[in-house]
Amino acid sequence: MTQTNQSKVKVGVVGCGVVATAYYLPYLMQMENVELSAVCDLNAARAAACVRLFGAKAAYQDYNAMIEQADIDAVFILTAPGTHVRFALKAIAAGKHFLLQKPMATNMEDARTIADAVRQAGLKAIIEPSSNSPLDPDMAHLRDLVRQGVLGDILWFSLGATGSTSYGPSLGSNPYGQAAFYAKDSGGFLFDLPYAPANIVCVLGPCQSVMAQAQIKVADHHIVPEAEYDRFLHQATDPARANYWDVVVDLPRTQQVRMEAVDNAYSLYEMANGAVGACHVGRTFHPTLPGAGGGSLQIFGTEGNLIFGAGYAASIISTRADLLPSVDADGWYHIHPRGDRSKAKWPQPTPGAFNYYHASTQHLIDCILADREPLVNVDWGLHITEMMVGTLVSSRTGCKYEMTTTLDY
Numbered sequence: 215m216t217q218t219n220q221s222k223v224k225v226g227v228v229g230c231g232v233v234a235t236a237y238y239l240p241y242l243m244q245m246e247n248v249e250l251s252a253v254c255d256l257n258a259a260r261a262a263a264c265v266r267l268f269g270a271k272a273a274y275q276d277y278n279a280m281i282e283q284a285d286i287d288a289v290f291i292l293t294a295p296g297t298h299v300r301f302a303l304k305a306i307a308a309g310k311h312f313l314l315q316k317p318m319a320t321n322m323e324d325a326r327t328i329a330d331a332v333r334q335a336g337l338k339a340i341i342e343p344s345s346n347s348p349l350d351p352d353m354a355h356l357r358d359l360v361r362q363g364v365l366g367d368i369l370w371f372s373l374g375a376t377g378s379t380s381y382g383p384s385l386g387s388n389p390y391g392q393a394a395f396y397a398k399d400s401g402g403f404l405f406d407l408p409y410a411p412a413n414i415v416c417v418l419g420p421c422q423s424v425m426a427q428a429q430i431k432v433a434d435h436h437i438v439p440e441a442e443y444d445r446f447l448h449q450a451t452d453p454a455r456a457n458y459w460d461v462v463v464d465l466p467r468t469q470q471v472r473m474e475a476v477d478n479a480y481s482l483y484e485m486a487n488g489a490v491g492a493c494h495v496g497r498t499f500h501p502t503l504p505g506a507g508g509g510s511l512q513i514f515g516t517e518g519n520l521i522f523g524a525g526y527a528a529s530i531i532s533t534r535a536d537l538l539p540s541v542d543a544d545g546w547y548h549i550h551p552r553g554d555r556s557k558a559k560w561p562q563p564t565p566g567a568f569n570y571y572h573a574s575t576q577h578l579i580d581c582i583l584a585d586r587e588p589l590v591n592v593d594w595g596l597h598i599t600e601m602m603v604g605t606l607v608s609s610r611t612g613c614k615y616e617m618t619t620t621l622d623y
C-alpha cells in the first residue's frame with residue numbers, strides 16, 4: 215500500500231473525456247494539496263490537451279504504463295464503464311487509492327471483487343456518485359429528520375429518474391458517448407443512474423429487496439460524433455470553461471447508435487425500515503414540468519411528506535414542525551430554491567449548491583491525508599450497485615430479489 219506521509223497527494227487521471235475536463239481536472243489543478251502528476255487516454259491528443267489545459271505533468275496512452283511508471287498515490291478512473299472493474303483492480307494491486315466513476319460494476323461478482331480487494335489492501339476508495347450520499351450535507355440533514363420521525367411511518371414513495379440532457383423530443387438520451395452510455399457493458403440507462411437508488415437510500419436507509427421489470431424501450435438513437443469533442447478540446451483555452459456539455463447539446467446528432475442495455479426499468483424497492491415504493495428509470499419527452507418526471511422523489515408518511523425537485527432541492531411538510539428549522543406561511547420547509555430546471559438544456563448546478571465531483575475529489579484527498587475511511591466507500595457503492603443488479607435479476611427471473619448487502623446508515 216502506498217504511504218502518503220506528505221502534505222500533497224499525487225494524482226493520475228485515466229479518461230480525458232467529458233466528465234474529466236468539465237468537472238474533475240479544473241478542480242484538481244487548483245487544489246493546494248494535490249499534484250496532478252499524470253493523465254492518460256487511449257486518444258493521445260486528449261491526454262496532450264489535458265497537459266496543456268490543466269498542467270498535468272505527464273501524458274500516457276496506456277493505463278498500465280501510467281499505474282506502473284507514474285509517481286502517483288491515487289488514480290481517478292473516469293473512463294467508460296466497461297473498463298471500471300479492470301482499472302480498479304489494477305489500481306488496487308499497485309497500492310493506489312482511487313475514485314471510481316459510476317457504475318462501480320454491472321454485476322455483483324465484479325463489485326464484490328473490487329470491494330474485497332480494497333478492504334484487504336487498506337486503500338481509500340470513493341465510488342461515485344456522491345450527490346445522493348451522506349457526503350451531501352442536505353442529504354445527511356434529511357436523513358436525520360426522517361430518523362427523528364418527521365414523516366412518521368412511511369406509507370409509500372415514488373421516484374422517476376430520467377435523462378434531461380436534451381431539449382425536444384429526443385427522449386433525454388445522452389448526446390454523445392457510445393461506450394459510456396449505450397454499449398452493452400455500460401449497463402445502459404439503468405446503470406447510468408445510480409443517483410436514483412442512492413437518493414432513496416440516502417433518505418430512507420438501506421434496501422431489503424427488489425421486484426422489477428426492465429427492458430430496452432428505445433433502441434435507436436443519434437449522437438454527436440466523437441470528433442466534435444476532440445475539436446472542442448483542441449480549441450479550449452480556459453480550463454474553467456472546458457465544459458463540453460455547454461456546446462454538445464446544440465450540435466447536430468449525425469451518428470446512429472443502438473442502445474444495447476436496459477434503458478427502461480421499474481423497480482419496487484422494499485427498504486429495511488419497511489417502506490415500499492417505486493423507482494422508474496427511463497426516458498421522457500423533454501421538457502416536462504417542475505416536479506414531474508426526472509428526479510422527483512416523493513415520500514409520503516403518516517406525519518408528513520417529503521418532495522424533491524418541486525422548485526427546491528427538497529421540501530417537507532409535517533405535523534412535527536418542531537423538528538424543522540423553519541416553515542413558510544403554508545407550513546412547508548424548503549431547502550435551496552433551484553429555479554425552473556424543466557426547460558434547461560443542461561441544468562447547471564445552482565450556484566453554491568453541492569457539486570458532487572468537487573466534493574468527492576476533496577473528500578478522497580482529505581481521507582488519504584488524514585487516513586480516514588471515505589463516507590461514499592466500497593460498502594456504499596456495493597449496496598447501490600446491488601439495488602440495480604437486483605432490478606436486472608428480478609426482471610429476468612420474475613422473482614423477488616433479496617439483497618445480500620446492507621449499510622449501517
Ligand SMILES: NC(=O)c1ccc[n+]([C@@H]2O[C@H](COP(=O)([O-])OP(=O)(O)OC[C@H]3O[C@@H](n4cnc5c(N)ncnc54)[C@H](O)[C@@H]3O)[C@@H](O)[C@H]2O)c1
Nearest residue numbers: 229230231232233234255256257292293294295315316394
Ligand atoms: N459526462 C458526464 O457528465 C458524466 C457525469 C457523471 C458520470 N460520468 C461517468 O464518467 C465516465 C466517463 O464518462 P464521460 O462522459 O467522460 O465519457 P467520455 O466518452 O467523454 O470519456 C471517456 C474517455 O475515456 C477514454 N478511454 C476509454 N478507454 C480507455 C482506456 N482503455 N484507456 C485510457 N482511456 C480510455 C476515452 O478515449 C475517452 O476520452 C462514465 O463512467 C460515466 O458514466 C459522466
